[in-house]
Amino acid sequence: MEGPLKYIREGNGKVSRVIRMGTRKSQLARIQTDSVAGRLRELYPDVHLEIVAMSTIGDKILDTALSKIGEKSLFTKELENALERNEVDIVVHSLKDLPTSLPPGFTIGAILQRENPHDAVVLHPKNAGLTLDSLPEKSVIGTSSLRRAAQLKKRFPQLEFENIRGNLNTRLKKLDEKDDYAAIILAAAGLKRMGWESRISQILGPEDCMYAVGQGALAVEVRAQDKDILEMVSVLHHPDTVLQCISERAFLRQLEGGCSVPVAVHTEVKGSMLYLTGAVYSLDGADCLKDTMQTVVEIDNKVSESAQECVHVGVTANSVSSSALEAAEKLGMDLANALLNKGAKDILTTARKLNDAR
Numbered sequence: 373m374e375g376p377l378k379y380i381r382e383g384n385g386k387v388s389r390v391i392r393m394g395t396r397k398s399q400l401a402r403i404q405t406d407s408v409a410g411r412l413r414e415l416y417p418d419v420h421l422e423i424v425a426m427s428t429i430g431d432k433i434l435d436t437a438l439s440k441i442g443e444k445s446l447f448t449k450e451l452e453n454a455l456e457r458n459e460v461d462i463v464v465h466s467l468k469d470l471p472t473s474l475p476p477g478f479t480i481g482a483i484l485q486r487e488n489p490h491d492a493v494v495l496h497p498k499n500a501g502l503t504l505d506s507l508p509e510k511s512v513i514g515t516s517s518l519r520r521a522a523q524l525k526k527r528f529p530q531l532e533f534e535n536i537r538g539n540l541n542t543r544l545k546k547l548d549e550k551d552d553y554a555a556i557i558l559a560a561a562g563l564k565r566m567g568w569e570s571r572i573s574q575i576l577g578p579e580d581c582m583y584a585v586g587q588g589a590l591a592v593e594v595r596a597q598d599k600d601i602l603e604m605v606s607v608l609h610h611p612d613t614v615l616q617c618i619s620e621r622a623f624l625r626q627l628e629g630g631c632s633v634p635v636a637v638h639t640e641v642k643g644s645m646l647y648l649t650g651a652v653y654s655l656d657g658a659d660c661l662k663d664t665m666q667t668v669v670e671i672d673n674k675v676s677e678s679a680q681e682c683v684h685v686g687v688t689a690n691s692v693s694s695s696a697l698e699a700a701e702k703l704g705m706d707l708a709n710a711l712l713n714k715g716a717k718d719i720l721t722t723a724r725k726l727n728d729a730r
């Protein structure tokens with residue numbers, strides 16, 4: 373079924389397809405889309421890429437805490453509608469904003485090399501030189517992430533935590549121009565992409581705060597049936613990042629967690645070993661279940677024949693060894709099952725109820 377695909381006639385009379393990339397209008401989304409467009413233009417100098425910007429419901433209700441809006445597909449729904457109608461062919465997302473099960477008809481055709489996946493502390497200018505350890509008692513830290521708040525409340529009980537919403541620009545403005553927050557917590561990757569690396573005063577290691585599933589990686593979403601586009605974007609896959617993110621997403625899916633649950637991970641690839649640490653927290657961080665498991669992810673060059681059997685937690689990665697992908701997915705599920713056996717479900721159910729009641 374062909375939709376309203378767009379073609380262009382070039383100077384030499386050759387007709388080529390125009391590939392359209394949909395993006396949200398936020399500055400971060402534009403920067404992320406532009407960087408993927410840049411890579412594609414280098415790889416395919418003959419392809420005509422167009423960028424189509426649209427605003428989404430998520431962008432329009434930025435003042436409500438994300439964890440309160442609940443729906444993870446908030447930022448992605450309208451872009452997916454445009455994909456479905458063939459108005460765009462490619463959508464770039466932060467992987468962590470994509471649900472672990474995509475609606476039918478869509479797939480993640482590429483996961484790019486991960487940026488620094490950790491969270492970072494951005495201080496109010498008056499606190500320059502301080503750290504979460506040395507900030508005065510009862511200092512207010514801005515974050516709307518249940519995951520960040522849970523871990524940091526436990527680790528830094530002398531501090532206080534309050535919601536902060538808005539896109540990155542708005543949050544930095546709220547921090548700098550008011551006296552409401554002593555510091556805010558943001559993903560290092562987003563700050564770096566915006567060119568604000570210099571505002572990072574502290575990177576939080578796994579002992580302080582583990583990151584969100586998929587954090588720091590960009591994902592390219594396409595129509596699952598569009599073989600040409602799938603093949604075109606598949607060269608962007610970064611195999612180690614793909615394996616890490618598949619294990620993280622399988623972990624979250626098995627826990628039945630969405631974007632608003634206090635679930636955190638840490639993964640590493642060392643040689644042919646993939647290590648996954650995963651944890652679930654109560655809202656105050658007092659209850660925590662955490663474990664680490666590993667698996668061999670040997671590259672065997674056995675590439676899957678049918679595209680169907682090669683979808684792992686929404687990701688199509690035919691260019692990556694199928695046995696490694698399967699091992700990564702199984703690792704995430706095994707770790708989740710281990711935590712579920714220890715009572716992870718109760719912790720998450722309680723956290724969800726309390727958050728809904730707030």
Ligand code: DPM
Binds near residue numbers: 517518520562586
């Ligand atoms: C998700 C969360 C947040 C975003 C939840 C979490 C942070 C929400 C908040 C799933 N998506 O991390 O526990 O602080 O209120 C988001 C950011 C990026 C992608 C910004 C950020 C940039 C980093 C990346 C929002 N989505 O986390 O500071 O591309 O991974």
